[in-house]
Amino acid sequence: MLRFLKVSWRNFDWILFFSAFILSLVGLSTIYSVDLSRGDVLNFTSRQVIALVLAILVFFISSFLHVSFYESAARPVYFLAIVLLIAVLFLGATIRGTTGWFRFFGFSFQPAEFAKVALVILLAWRIERQARRFDKWQFVLVMFTLTLVLVGFILLQPDLGSASILLSVCFGLLVLVGTKKKYIFGIIGLATLAVVIGWFFVFQDYQKDRIMTFIDPTLDPLGSGYNVTQSIIAVGSGQFLGRGLGFGSQSQLHFLPEAQTDFIVSVIGEELGFVGFFIVLALYFILLWRLVNMAYNARNDFASFLPLGVSLVFFSHIVVNIGAAVGLLPVTGVTLPFLSYGGSSLIINFLLLGIAESAARSS
Helix, strand or coil, X not given: CHHHECCCCCCCCHHHHXXXXXXXXXXXXXXXXXXXCCCCCCHHHHHHHHXXXXXXXXXXXXXXXXXXXXHHHHHHHHHHHHHHHHHHHHHCEEECCEEEEEEECCEXXXXXXXXXXHHHHHHHHHHHHHCCCCCCHHHHHHHHHHHHHHHHHHHCCCCHHHHHHHHHHHHHHHHHCCCCHHHHHHHHHHHHHHHHHHHHHCCCHHHHHHHHXXXXXXXXXXXXXXXXXXXXXXXXXXXXXXXXXXXXXXXXCCCCCCCCCCCHHHHHHHHHHHHHHHHHHHHHHHHHXXXXXXXXXXXXXXXXXXXXXXXXXXXXXXXXXXXXXXXCCCCCCCCCCCCCCCXXXXXXXXXHHHHHHHHHHHC
């Protein structure tokens, strides 16, 4: 591994890094605000600070590795992800009905997050190996098979949110490589069929409740629809400038469940208002723009589709999380990149950025 490591600041994308870093600081401030309502012990904040320090270290190490390292590690990393996903089913901790975390020394690690890294690298590697023969149905089949293996193990936890992110990444990459339209429509048809089958044989009751609540939150305003209702109230009550950090009624009085994770954007909307919400969206736009720009300037398909895959991971997270917070999409437990509380999520997000940075600098 050391032979792939080369410390150089040439062509380093500081705009990308600082966009993510500022988002992390906004998230840390919001988590601190949520922590204030829980007493003097700042459990969430202290852990997130440690995770942020580790995440930045991971970012720089991964960005200094040559992109050829990731190309050679594509298959081993993928198989490692499979091993971790299997192991967590037997050895993992169960949180809110999902057996998806390893816990040690007071910290937790979610293999489903690592699976996103593994999938992005492997699919980029597979696209490179295809040598631009993207019109073959075998290529589409292989891409989806590689994805569905990971998705299958994740659904056993069950974690519908992470599974949907992986499927979105695969579908997005197939669209971006120019897959034939008949294959795209075929995928959409199969996805629709899978949802129907999942509804009757796979989805848990709470997942069905979330979908029904998405369709009509008034069906159970004090039960499954409670989170979405309180989230919408929080976002709306912030108005233009917000109530101020630590002064949001929904988050501070605990009307908003999971304020530090699933609904952190609702806290931002309430306490920082439209201005804070707009700044967050602007930072995400800059982040995604830099990733797409990296892909555009890459010299080969692997170095191009690595940052594209990373951008699809972030874009999917942003759309699903914010969409759920404002009632446009079902709540699936998907976190908001760099903002939501969660050590493994934050570290993986910076790792993904580091891999994209490596692809850009090595091209």
